[in-house]
Amino acid sequence: FEPDNFWLGPRARDLIRLGAKYTPCIHVDRQLFDKIEEHRVAENETVCCVRRDNAGCVQSSIDGCSKQLSRSITWSLLHDFGVNENRTRGTVCGLDPRSCDNPRSVKPKEWPDDLTQWPQCIKPKNHSKDGDIILSSQQNDPYINMKCTILGRPCCY
Numbered sequence: 001f002e003p004d005n006f007w008l009g010p011r012a013r014d015l016i017r018l019g020a021k022y023t024p025c026i027h028v029d030r031q032l033f034d035k036i037e038e039h040r041v042a043e044n045e046t047v048c049c050v051r052r053d054n055a056g057c058v059q060s061s062i063d064g065c066s067k068q069l070s071r072s073i074t075w076s077l078l079h080d081f082g083v084n085e086n087r088t089r090g091t092v093c094g095l096d097p098r099s100c101d102n103p104r105s106v107k108p109k110e111w112p113d114d115l116t117q118w119p120q121c122i123k124p125k126n127h128s129k130d131g132d133i134i135l136s137s138q139q140n141d142p143y144i145n146m147k148c149t150i151l152g153r154p155c156c157y
Helices: 012-017 030-044 075-080
Strands: 046-051 057-061 070-073 100-102 150-152
Touching: 030 046, 057 070, 070 075
Parallel strands: 057 150
Antiparallel strands: 046 057, 046 070
């Protein structure tokens, strides 16, 4: 069923087939952009939440990470393990500037502190002789956010 075209000219189906744009999608919707920005701010405050029994990890807010069952991996915690990254935002499960060969996080193209602006790692660094990251059960492993099995993460923009 196609609604009647009260304008003179081609039918809506024909216009779309010829590449016409749907006008409401072209306009900037301030409420939509504000909501997306709100989600980006919230996502930027997340951390890698690693289960204490090494059953996996999930990207979540610090408050959403159960203190009894899991541990929030923050840059301040990794600093205690000897990691010298000057970052304030949370860590990301399975993505780390220290563990990526392409694109590398080196000056002048250092990965920003804003997690939502991090690139996708095309080539991870090798952390073992075999070329794979060695899974570790050590709770003080500086690469624990890279070695855990990712159980879930929020949608990324």
